[in-house]
Amino acid sequence: MINQQTEQNYQGILNRYGQLLQLPAHSQRVTLLEGNTPLIPLPRFVDELGGGFEFLIKYEGLNPTGSFKDRGMTAAISETLGAGSKAVICASTGNTAASAAAYAARAGLKAYVLIPQGKVATGKLAGAVAYGARVIQIEGSFDDALTLVVRLSQNHPIALVNSINPYRLEGQKTAAFEICDALKKAPDWLCLPVGNAGNITSYWMGFKQYNDLFGSGLPKILGVQAAGAAPLVAGHPIDFPETIATAIRIGKPARGEQALQAAEESHGKIIAVSDQEILSAQKRLAQEGIWVEPASAAGLAGFIRQVNAGHIDPKGKRIVTICTGHGLKDPDTISKNMPQPDLIPSDLHILEKTILGE
């Protein structure tokens, strides 16, 4: 297995794992030192469920643009820069847009991003704008936007960097490698949200590759969709997906077949959880100091649902749950329901009364 590098010489996922990734020789490395994210235990959560198992959050929100997308983007942008592209395009529910914008800026490429009107969280849109992308809203869903960018990239020299692009998956495999390296083997369960289904596909590819090379074992995979946007659970596309977890508000996942295959081959499952379960898992994570955007809490929500239903017995097991994006990406879900903070005069006596009571 690959040894953990020290923080001082860490140079990103392509430097650490490049020899295990199918990237063309013409690739020219573009990195923001993505990856190397922590596995954070949730000890109080484990106690609440009766103890006797290990539960770790892989906090992908700590990547340079605040989501796991940076792993795939360093690979895709490196390839397309080396191939001579001058511009890239993607459809996005927000995180791909921000990541594509950042890595394109880093590479000196123009980025175009298509987003569904009014359905992208503030932190993501602001990121895409800050990194200098040309942002276009469409009167339609993510799925409509994806159809458009696929067609456009076929007719013009603008490289597609959605996860249809195989190099995105290559980069995203590295999260599975990191987990195996940190734990010395694969966990028993891997829980994660599923939207366009690139990430679940990448994890399964990564775990299989590491197992073939190093005998690290294979996890069961629990993929979790939002109930209003759960085509892989329903067994058919959803024309008008709806969920508070806008990142995974996707009705026709591009990698849907591969996601179903990953769940089946791993003896895992793809399930759906309600928005209420997602918000409650988001709160539970925050109670242990980890603030994630709603979609990122879906993995935990799914795990809780499976344990409560008696479908997963965690005893003696090691579970890793992927938190895909940072809470700062979507401050509105919190602030909309937030009570106004108390406002008091700048006075010690009143402060004491406010905090300690009468």
Ligand code: AN7
């Ligand atoms: C936080 O940015 O599809 O199943 O356009 O932002 O690989 O799609 C985002 C997806 C999970 C689902 N968590 O991953 C986009 C986009 C977060 C996300 C997913 C996304 P995939």
